[in-house]
Amino acid sequence: MEKENQIKVGIIIASDTRSSQINKDETIPLLTDFIEKEGWILVHASIVPDEIDLIKEKLLYYADVLKVDLILTSGGTGPAKRDVTPEATREVIEKEMPGFSEAIRMENFKNVKTSILSRGVTGIRRDTLIINLPGNPQGAIDSLVVIKEAIPHCLEIMQGKGGTHGKHTK
């Protein structure tokens, strides 16, 4: 049952191999489970190839048409030539929120030294918060755990509402 104050979420997986079904996606089920446990609501999930225009188009559709509160992307944040998710994200956000991506990298770095390879960015487009998570399924969940407490409070402030999302942390 959708409630007024539930956080509406869209998921975008950026991956050449998963969009062409060479590899099976394991991230959407994990993220869906996480979202439901938080009491958030999954509105839509997609898998797109690592093409800047396709990722951008999906981000705009989720933010401007579906008007989700939160877009979680996974994949395409590394140093490979085909990794363009941060570039696509930067083209649609109006304000960058550097602390989310810094925290994701620095907290995961304690256990996984290659977590610093993620170039993920976080930012705001209108009333939607967009967060780039790593492509590895467990890495995506671990990253979300790091920052999840700050998400409801961020949405309230950026949307100019007081206390509409359940988990106000202030």
Place this chain on the structure above:
Amino acid sequence: MEKENQIKVGIIIASDTRSSQINKDETIPLLTDFIEKEGWILVHASIVPDEIDLIKEKLLYYADVLKVDLILTSGGTGPAKRDVTPEATREVIEKEMPGFSEAIRMENFKNVKTSILSRGVTGIRRDTLIINLPGNPQGAIDSLVVIKEAIPHCLEIMQGKGGTHGKHTK
């Protein structure tokens, strides 16, 4: 008594509600107390609304006319639509010093998970170091405590002086 080697400081509070006296400012007294205990000298303090041009004008006045060593801003660094202090700061600095703002966010994040909502930046304009602190009075002090040891050394290096500020940490 002002001494040659004392660090001269300007404070700018960016807040719609405090500049219009809807809310009382509690940050200036706390920062003033901190500055005096460090042996620094407060030259001027102002409260301005969250308007990019007004914040910018005040930053330029403190840096170029009053020629303070250090400008501490507080407020306007979050995800709200009216928060524009980082944008105003970016327009006047010549060099960004990312480490200060990273350290503020990551150290505070250990205790306060919403500290990553701050988009604060730090940078240099001519001989003035400008640091964006959060708007919450205690958050501003906690942030200053994190970085205070690096400030005198930074001023010496950027101003091309050797050992003129008391607390040289090298």
Place this chain on the structure above:
Amino acid sequence: MEKENQIKVGIIIASDTRSSQINKDETIPLLTDFIEKEGWILVHASIVPDEIDLIKEKLLYYADVLKVDLILTSGGTGPAKRDVTPEATREVIEKEMPGFSEAIRMENFKNVKTSILSRGVTGIRRDTLIINLPGNPQGAIDSLVVIKEAIPHCLEIMQGKGGTHGKHTK
């Protein structure tokens, strides 16, 4: 003996006083020792003054002509007016890898509070990873220790090769 899978490294010291031989360089011997112990191979090392065009020229020579895998710079990352290594680096990289420089600052910050004065950046130009290390010899080594595990894995991914560098960490 150079092997196919050895990481080829170039070192650039940016320093007015060391390039004019006012001060003796102590960083190249330390870095050379570190590189050999890792099983990497030093291709070339240079000392250049803090001039943006000279640093840039050397970066391009190492990346595009010598085609090294990794360029380590040391010096010129601080707040001094002559410090321009990050600016030179930004002009030649195609992709920034923010996690490396964040980790260098935040890990060193635990012991050395002035480590946040480094404005060092990390990024990719074609098949070459460029990392700005601090100018202090021990600071350069300490920084390299923080990130060394991520370097071989980063090179493999960005160069599109699987397992060609020995220390694949995934």
